[in-house]
Amino acid sequence: MQHNLTLPIDHATARTFRVGDVLFLSGTLFTARDQAHALMLDLHASGESLPFDPSQMAMFHCGPVVSKHADGWKVVAAGPTTSIRMESMEDQFLRLFRPPIIIGKGGMGDRTSAALQAVGSVYTQYTGGAGALAAQRIESINRVEWLDSLGMTEAVWLLQARQFGPLLVTMDAAGGNLYKDLDRIIAENVKAAIARIETA
Amino acid sequence: MTSMTIQEALRTALKQAATSLPQDVVAALRAARARETSTMAATQLDAILENVAIAQSGGIPLCQDTGIQTFFVKAGFDSPFLKELTGWITQAVTEATGEIPLRPNTVDPLTGENPGDNTGRFMPSIHWDLVDGDDVVITLLPKGGGSENMSALKMLSPSVGLKGIKKVVVEHIASCRGWPCPPTIIGIGIGGGADTALTLGKKAVLRKIGSQNPIPEAATLEKELFDLVNSIGVGAMGVGGDTTCLAVHVEVAHRHPASLPLGILVQCWADRRARVHLHADGSAEVLD
Numbered sequence: 001m002q003h004n005l006t007l008p009i010d011h012a013t014a015r016t017f018r019v020g021d022v023l024f025l026s027g028t029l030f031t032a033r034d035q036a037h038a039l040m041l042d043l044h045a046s047g048e049s050l051p052f053d054p055s056q057m058a059m060f061h062c063g064p065v066v067s068k069h070a071d072g073w074k075v076v077a078a079g080p081t082t083s084i085r086m087e088s089m090e091d092q093f094l095r096l097f098r099p100p101i102i103i104g105k106g107g108m109g110d111r112t113s114a115a116l117q118a119v120g121s122v123y124t125q126y127t128g129g130a131g132a133l134a135a136q137r138i139e140s141i142n143r144v145e146w147l148d149s150l151g152m153t154e155a156v157w158l159l160q161a162r163q164f165g166p167l168l169v170t171m172d173a174a175g176g177n178l179y180k181d182l183d184r185i186i187a188e189n190v191k192a193a194i195a196r197i198e199t200a
Numbered sequence: 201m202t203s204m205t206i207q208e209a210l211r212t213a214l215k216q217a218a219t220s221l222p223q224d225v226v227a228a229l230r231a232a233r234a235r236e237t238s239t240m241a242a243t244q245l246d247a248i249l250e251n252v253a254i255a256q257s258g259g260i261p262l263c264q265d266t267g268i269q270t271f272f273v274k275a276g277f278d279s280p281f282l283k284e285l286t287g288w289i290t291q292a293v294t295e296a297t298g299e300i301p302l303r304p305n306t307v308d309p310l311t312g313e314n315p316g317d318n319t320g321r322f323m324p325s326i327h328w329d330l331v332d333g334d335d336v337v338i339t340l341l342p343k344g345g346g347s348e349n350m351s352a353l354k355m356l357s358p359s360v361g362l363k364g365i366k367k368v369v370v371e372h373i374a375s376c377r378g379w380p381c382p383p384t385i386i387g388i389g390i391g392g393g394a395d396t397a398l399t400l401g402k403k404a405v406l407r408k409i410g411s412q413n414p415i416p417e418a419a420t421l422e423k424e425l426f427d428l429v430n431s432i433g434v435g436a437m438g439v440g441g442d443t444t445c446l447a448v449h450v451e452v453a454h455r456h457p458a459s460l461p462l463g464i465l466v467q468c469w470a471d472r473r474a475r476v477h478l479h480a481d482g483s484a485e486v487l488d
Contacts, residue, residue, distance in 0.1 A: 020240060022243060062264065063264060063265075063303070064264050065261060065264045065266065065301060065302070065303045067301055076260055076261060076264075076301060077255075077260060077261040077262070077263060077264040077266075077303075078264050079263050079264050079265070081265075081346070082346050082349075082379055084379070105378065105379075105381070105437065106377065106378045106379045106438060107377075107378065107438070125378075125437060125439065126247075127243075127244050127247035127248055127251070127437055128263075128346065128378070128381035128437055128468070129248065129251070129262060129263040129265075129344075129381050129468055129469060129470040130247050130248060130250075130251035130263075131251070131255075131261060131262060131263040131264040131265075132251050132254040132255035132258065132260050132261065132262055132263075133247060133250055133251035133254055134264075135260060136254050136258075151314060152303070152304065153303060153304075166243050166246075166247055168240060168243055168244070168439060170439065178240075178439060178440070179377070179438075181440075182377075182433070182434075182438070182439075182440050185433055185440065186374050186377075186432055186433055186434060189374075189431055189432040189433045190370060190371060190374045190432055192431070193370050193428045193431050193432060194367055194370065194371075196428070196431075197363050197366045197367055197370070197428070198363065200363075200424075
């Protein structure tokens with residue numbers, strides 16, 4: 001099922017999405033890679049608040065290429081990065097900051113899956129490498145945080161998106177997990193392939 | 201083909217590689233889409249093909265990971281430019297980083313410092329082969345981090361033989377799932393020492409899709425591995441589907457009797473390459 005959504009959305013809505021649904025998002029996305037996750041968790045631990053509200057946005061695992069122009073920053077290319085690198089921090093991040101939608105690639109682990117179910121959020125897969133398509137759907141950069149300390153790739157960019165997608169829901173708030181389903185199928189296929197190799 | 205200076209040709213090749221895919225790769229992606237039976241994998245392949253069209257028409261990078269700029273130089277012994285080539289290549293990378301732009305991707309592994317222009321110690325990465333003649337052919341491969349992270353060296357026991365090699369490749373590619381951005385091009389280097397196996401694997405990635413190793417046993421292995429890898433169902437971007445790899449290329453070196461090194465080099469679907477041909481008179485062209 002396809003959903004065209006305008007952010008912010010509430011968690012009750014996010015809870016209705018199921019593995020296999022395709023989302024197109026309009027509204028604000030914030031980018032966050034490894035270092036941004038660590039920095040925001042550190043800020044929270046030291047009692048400081050974030051300069052934006054992640055619960056009103058979708059989180060995008062992305063280190064974009066941006067260029068600076070007279071009238072501000074522009075996105076050149078912005079595809080997803082490999083999400084599993086953030087696994088050690090994501091459950092805490094979800095529970096604290098509550099973004100209803102994560103955009104990444106490759107899927108995440110059991111701890112993230114549990115947090116998605118607890119918070120009512122979904123993990124979506126954006127096509128890896130589709131950086132030009134993504135840039136076409138980003139209208140502007142609203143602001144950037146921690147650019148000086150984190151650099152272009154790791155900084156948190158707040159992006160104004162229009163019809164951003166296709167985002168394939170691969171982990172939902174009901175515990176649905178495409179990657180787990182595929183674990184079983186692929187394991188069987190590998191077994192069959194090995195049997196073919198043995199008997200050739 | 202337009203004749204240009206080597207500096208112009210290198211900058212043109214860097215832009216071409218970052219923003220467009222070679223025809224053989226586009227054709228292979230289209231064919232994969234046409235035969236895909238999984239609707240989820242089809243959404244990924246459609247997005248990939250739309251992305252390729254947008255990048256090419258807009259002259260913008262295909263992927264935000266514009267890679268480590270990796271050059272393979274076949275340099276004629278009699279070329280008058282051997283002394284200058286490293287400097288020219290490095291200069292072109294610095295300029296292209298600002299112009300295209302490319303993401304500044306080279307990081308000091310000890311301090312984390314990023315020089316900001318894709319250069320640094322041993323960067324850009326340049327492999328040299330000296331050949332007869334006075335021409336130089338430079339092949340550029342901007343290699344993304346996500347797929348490079350899935351590359352592997354396996355030091356096998358020679359007793360496992362070809363069957364053992366096939367099993368290890370199938371198990372490794374299955375374990376990579378969607379992380380290297382499939383459908384991938386898989387370069388397999390067999391033999392040599394550890395370094396030779398990995399270098400051969402990377403050179404295997406450079407070959408055009410549809411090409412075959414001229415050694416019959418290697419060509420057979422390529423075909424068998426291609427069918428085996430595409431039977432495991434990882435699919436485009438790891439969402440499950442019919443095409444996990446677009447090609448398997450095998451390169452082979454003789455080995456030590458006690459060693460069977462196996463290099464598995466994984467290239468994402470954004471198989472960006474370009475070639476520069478530099479003549480002895482100083483004129484140059486970009487080939488593909």
